[in-house]
Amino acid sequence: MSSRGVVDLRSDTLTQPTEPMRQAMSAAPVGDDRYGEDPTVNRLEERFAELVGKPSSVYVPSGTMGNQIALRLHGTAGSNVVVGRRQHLMSYESGAAGLNNAFQTYAVDDSGGVVDTAAAAEAVAAGRGGFWPPVSLICLENTHLASGGLAIGAGELAVAAGLGPPVHLDGARLFNAVIALETTAEELASTATTVMSCVSKGLGAPVGSLLAGPADLVAEARLHRRRLGGAMRQAGVIAAGGLYALDHHIDRLADDHARAGRLGDVVAGRWPGSRLGEAEAACGRPLTNVVAFRPPDSLGLLDHLRLAGIQAGLLGPGIVRLVTHLDVDDADIERTVAALSAAPD
Ligand SMILES: Cc1ncc(COP(=O)(O)O)c(C=O)c1O
Numbered sequence: 610m611s612s613r614g615v616v617d618l619r620s621d622t623l624t625q626p627t628e629p630m631r632q633a634m635s636a637a638p639v640g641d642d643r644y645g646e647d648p649t650v651n652r653l654e655e656r657f658a659e660l661v662g663k664p665s666s667v668y669v670p671s672g673t674m675g676n677q678i679a680l681r682l683h684g685t686a687g688s689n690v691v692v693g694r695r696q697h698l699m700s701y702e703s704g705a706a707g708l709n710n711a712f713q714t715y716a717v718d719d720s721g722g723v724v725d726t727a728a729a730a731e732a733v734a735a736g737r738g739g740f741w742p743p744v745s746l747i748c749l750e751n752t753h754l755a756s757g758g759l760a761i762g763a764g765e766l767a768v769a770a771g772l773g774p775p776v777h778l779d780g781a782r783l784f785n786a787v788i789a790l791e792t793t794a795e796e797l798a799s800t801a802t803t804v805m806s807c808v809s810k811g812l813g814a815p816v817g818s819l820l821a822g823p824a825d826l827v828a829e830a831r832l833h834r835r836r837l838g839g840a841m842r843q844a845g846v847i848a849a850g851g852l853y854a855l856d857h858h859i860d861r862l863a864d865d866h867a868r869a870g871r872l873g874d875v876v877a878g879r880w881p882g883s884r885l886g887e888a889e890a891a892c893g894r895p896l897t898n899v900v901a902f903r904p905p906d907s908l909g910l911l912d913h914l915r916l917a918g919i920q921a922g923l924l925g926p927g928i929v930r931l932v933t934h935l936d937v938d939d940a941d942i943e944r945t946v947a948a949l950s951a952a953p954d
Contacts, residue, residue: 619922620935621683636848649845656818661794666821675805675820686711688745693719695755721760757886758899760786770800789895813935865898865933917948
């Protein structure tokens with residue numbers, strides 16, 4: 610529960626750094642990262658690259674910047690970039706993909722969590738035949754937020770990667786997928802050329818994301834980071850929070866998933882069929898720390914919860930989201946269960 614006595618389920622970005630994380634941050638050795646001289650940033654970049662099985666990685670201020678840099682790395686002018694219609698970099702980055710680049714986004718259905726591979730294959734084939742623009746990149750997201758945090762297995766990710774063009778994986782919550790699928794980040798990222806993940810979400814660090822890939826692309830990514838104003842100085846202070854999170858907060862994501870499961874069961878009982886991702890979860894794509902659902906009156910439900918001391922968010926019009934994280938415990942969940950049970954129809 611937050612210090613305000615409110616259970617805040619709007620997002621997993623709302624966590625406060627824990628006391629040991631703050632200590633690690635205050636003790637971190639730092640230098641000027643713009644010169645490559647911050648030892649803590651360097652350690653974080655090495656550690657992340659190792660976890661996702663890529664040669665190199667770069668620390669960026671946000672997941673959005675990591676995704677946008679990846680688009681610049683791969684997306685050539687006049688090409689098509691295939692992206693799921695409801696992926697973060699299509700729907701929730703304020704139009705940056707179109708504003709910052711000279712490619713076209715080719716949006717395909719991703720309501721089940723993965724891009725429609727038949728539609729992606731058609732775009733690739735038509736591009737090769739010279740009918741449509743060539744496809745320079747395919748974007749995937751894992752876990753897939755807009756479908757309720759579905760975790761996608763390496764086999765399914767490989768199908769899109771098998772189409773030929775490079776893949777960028779938005780793994781803002783990749784470690785939630787790792788825990789839900791009992792696999793490794795390296796396995797899930799193995800078919801992607803570049804992978805981005807955030808330490809500032811369920812992992813509980815205050816700031817930052819990492820973009821990993823081949824050394825030459827990461828060197829180019831550093832240039833784009835500078836162009837976008839994302840090169841930082843003594844960033845080791847915040848990077849230390851990320852290192853602490855990678856060392857201590859991955860396994861505990863299972864608790865967040867169990868708590869979201871409890872809320873999801875109550876939502877499914879209260880408003881049957883309203884939870885996003887339920888059908889896919891029944892077919893083996895596990896849901897993680899997001900409970901997204903369409904109640905009959907979404908705004909009324911937000912008001913009802915607020916009066917009970919619970920903050921919920923909206924994922925889109927009519928879709929309520931409850932996201933579990935480091936600062937939510939079992940008592941908070943039971944309080945939310947009681948409020949959901951007492952909500953008007
Ligand atoms: C799937 C996904 N990708 C990227 C981002 C962007 O991260 P940031 O908020 O750090 O820019 C988010 C943020 O919620 C996200 O959910």
